[in-house]
Amino acid sequence: MAKLHIHGVHAPGFTLFFISLQYPLLLLTLSSAYTTQTKHFINCGSSNSINYFTRDFVGDASSDSVSFTKQNTSTLSSNQSSSVSAIYDTARIFRSPSSRYALDTTGKGTHIVRLHFFPFASTSNLSEAVFNVSVNGLTLLSSFQVPSSTNSPVVEEFFLSINRAKFVLHFSPQGSSFAFINALEVFLVPDGFIPDSAPNVRTVYRINVGGDEVTLANDSLWRSWDLDDSYIDVPNAAQNSTNNESALNYQADLDKFLASDHVYQTAKVMSVNFTNGTLYRNTTWGFKVSTNARHLVRVHFCDFISPSLNTVRFNLYSYQNFTELIDPYGKNGFRERAVPFHYDFLVKPGSSGLVKISIGLLNASIYQQAYLNGLEIMEIIGSWDSDFMPSEEHNHNVSLIIGLVSGSVTLLCIFVSASIFICKYRKPKRTDMSVWTLFPALRGGSSHSELTEQTRHCSVAPNFNLELKIPLAEIHFATNNFYDKLLIGKGGFGNVYRGTLRDGIEVAVKRSKPGSGQGFSEFQTEITVLSKICHRHLVSLIGYCAERFEMILVYEFMEKGSLRDHLYNSDFPYLPWKQRLEICIGAARGLDYLHRGAAGGIIHRDIKSTNILLDENYVAKVADFGLSKLGPLDQSHTHVSTGIKGTFGYLDPEYFKTQKLTKRSDVYSFGVVLLEVLCARPAIDPSLPGDQANLAEWGITSIQNGAIEQIVDPLLVGQINPNSLRKYGEIAEKCLQEEDEGRPSMKDVLWDLEYALQLQQTDVKRDMHDDTDQRLVNIDSSNCEEAPII
Known part of the structure; x- marks a missing residue:
């Protein structure tokens, strides 16, 4: 029998991304008494009933519960194949723009609606059909066509909130074409299955992560789950794992239907033990979806990985944005292993149409594992058309109609x-970022x-x-x-x-x-x-x-947050030394432009690692100019007398004593940032001993004592060229001189940082104390972005 796929847009894995955006997610834990549905399963274009994966698909020509417009015909496959079910041997064909199916619903609530298409060989060339499909005014498919090259049935699946006694499915052929359908499923799912905030969705991806393909026979709602291998970015970063010991411990009836048992019994697992010494900080799956459309993302977890309770915690990332700390026993409060649970969130991709989901290890050494069991992506489709509301529902929908009318006025x-x-208004360059909105999406402003x-x-x-x-x-x-x-x-x-x-x-x-x-x-x-x-x-x-x-x-919007986010007290992956240098150089260029090229000179006055932001490519940009002082600052006006403002730990000591603000006050603050980048610790840390609490004082003392290697971020050990480190220490020491006359200009700081980067990139690692200065030989002056003088 042919493999049955949910029809969607597929793409290979994409580049690894990770950064923090601290949004909590809503864990759904609703309970529901639910029994397996027996209708409606319709075999279209036939009078025969066929059993297909424990369901009886009743022929529409002989069913009392189904009605359809008379302007239709049925067709039979001229080459019936044993590779697909017999429900694909017939089809109902519609040629009228007002063609429709109508059937009584089994109750009010969320329904699965599956439309089955297979363009078999017949007197009508089904692959030429182009048509729209809608339900009570809600468009499901637009200009839909199944290519003749399709060897397997195409199933379009939707979750629709239906609160009407009648379910009416409209088929509208495009131009002189026609519409067809082989089989139809419409049945209730448990209450709470789809959040109220996303009542109508189309399934795009359903992935069993770390396990085999799950067929319809192994899912309580007859869903298929695809392998994740073609979507994972770095396969070696995680391995498949199977639960062979623990029974699943469902916490609510609803949870039993959200995914197949097989999904919760397998997982992709990250661990330093799996990677032969190569430390991958996260694993990413990438998916191609419709551009600029909102999508509901559902991720499934079940901890059969940890050897005991509360020993595995990790991060869930969405796109490049940290989404949630996955902590089954602390945050969710579970008291046993193998408890299935899930998170839902919304995403609106930009013009790239990419959705990326990652799991990432925490920095703490005792939590060096992460896992993912399953993943679903569903596209949110439009709202119901009130014109199609049956009059019998009027009493129940008065408030909804009023809301729709009011909404129309608001939209106008x-x-x-x-x-x-x-x-x-002028528009800046577009970016391909995503908006992540967490439930409940009917939000209070x-x-x-x-x-x-x-x-x-x-x-x-x-x-x-x-x-x-x-x-x-x-x-x-x-x-x-x-x-x-x-x-x-x-x-x-x-x-x-x-x-x-x-x-x-x-x-x-x-x-x-x-x-x-x-x-x-x-x-x-x-x-x-x-x-x-x-x-x-x-x-x-x-x-x-x-x-x-x-x-x-x-x-x-700066996609990767602040520089500080990547240095300490966060779960972000660390930055390698070369990238840290490039970030410092970028920030220095921005400051140099402020000091020399912008409207007579501008003093920022609040330089710190939280005010250096990073875009999607880790390009550094200086931010937050609320405390800035404008020039002119020329030879006759070298400072501004002003009240003390700034951030403790970054303040220029001379400015603090004299209240005379100069451009080199920014240089001092930037020197503190340079030490933050090198040491990965805050400017002030009261928890440390007195001689280490102030980073500037501790850093200068260590540099002057020749002990700079001892204050380097442990994650950078072995990465830094000794000469690059020595030059970097000299720059920081100059910036942090007590008197501003002893500090370099930002132009000089930029020059020296460029040189430190050249030393880092050189293949010849000279001795730590080799003072040979080959800047004029090694440095490419085209890399120095001179600030334009305005």
Whole structure:
């Protein structure tokens, strides 16, 4: 018998990605009393009943529960094959635009709807059929065609929320073509099977990770589960494992139906013991999906891996964004092994149409395993058309109809606003990122969407660059009304949310504490500074909003978070030394441009590792200009007298004593960042002994005592060319001089960092104390990005 596939878009594995975005996920643990369904299973175009994997597919021509339009014909295969089921030997053909099937539903709730297609040889060339399929106004398939080269049946599967007594399936041939179907399944699934936030979905992928293919006979809902081998990025990073000892311990009735037992009895497992000394930090699976469409992703877990309770914890990553700590015994509270559980989340891929899921090891040595049992991806399809609602349902759907009408008015307003916005505002380059929205997706927005407090400063807003102004309605759209699950950071100014503009551009939205009136100076400074500058290594301001007493800044989204995220106190994979050097060089270029090339000179005043952000390619960009001071800073004006602002641990000691701010105050702060990069520890750590608590003091002492190797991040041991390390230490020491006159300019820092990178890349590793300076010979001056003088 031919292998039956769910029809979807398939692609090989993709590049490994991992980074943290701290979003919790909702674990579904609903219970449901559910019995195996016996209808509706329809053998189309036939009067015969056929048993197919324990189900009786009743011939539609003889069924009392099925009706269909009279403008149809049936056809029989002229070459019946034993390689496929007999349900594919006949088909119902529709040629009228109003063709339809109608049947009584077995109850209200989520139904599986499966449409079976197989273009067998007959008097009608079924492979030429092009048609649409819809249910009560909800489009399921558009311009659908099954190619003649298909050797196996194609099954399109949907989960639909049906709350009507009648299920009506419409077939609409395209032009002069026709439509056909071989078999049809419509039956209830347990309550809670699909979240209310994604009521109608189409199955795209269903993967048994680490095990064999699961056939329809081995799944309680007659689903097939494909192998994961063609989707995994680095096969050697994990191995297949099978549970041969523990019985599955389901915690709720629903869990028994969410996946096959076979899925929970096998897994892909990461472990340092499996990789022959090669430490893979994570394993990634990549999938090709429809671009710019929302998808429901469901990942399945069952811990039969750990030798005892609470000994395996790991991270689940989505795209390049950390999604959840998988901790069956701590976070989920399980008290026994082999408990099946799952997580659901939403993703909206960009123009690349890629979905990537990863599991990653924790840094702690006792948790050096990670596993995944199963994975499903379902495309979310549109909403129901109220015009198709039967009148008998009126009493139950009044509120829904009112909501739809109200929604239409709202959508009209949004459309008008969007049209104005698109015409007026410039758009930065698109990116291929994803928005991850965690359930419940019927989300509660901020309580401050209608503000009554008055912010006395907002009257100044009209003096800003109006070309960058974004309407508040667009901000609400991008952030789902400041949905809590899109919150990615907090600071002194306010909260930062991840958002998506209407054209798919991913943004970071920084919102001041609503109505507080605080932070206006920073708000004004940020807009003023960023509207004057443009540089590859400075975060771009997309726009701002000063409306309804709100102060909101919208930036380009930096996919890989902050530099600090990759250094310590997180579960991110570590950065190799060469990449750390390149990040430092990028940040130095941005600062050099600020100091020398931007509107007379700008002092950042808050350089720290959290304000150096990384894009999807690990390109460093300096961010957060709320404390910046603008020039002119020339020979006659070498400093600015100002109150002390900045971050403790990074503050220039001379600025702290004299309140005289100079460009070399930034250089001092950057020196602290250089030590953070080298040592992978915070600027201030009160838990350490007194002589080590302050990173700048401890680092300088170690460098001056010739003990720089002793403070290097243990993960970098053996990676650093001794001469590169020596040069790097010299740079940090110069930057951290007590008096600013002893510190280099950012131009000199950039030059020396470029040289340190050249030393790292050289094949000849000279002795640690070889002072030969071959910068002018080795360094390629074209790599030094000179800041333009404006």
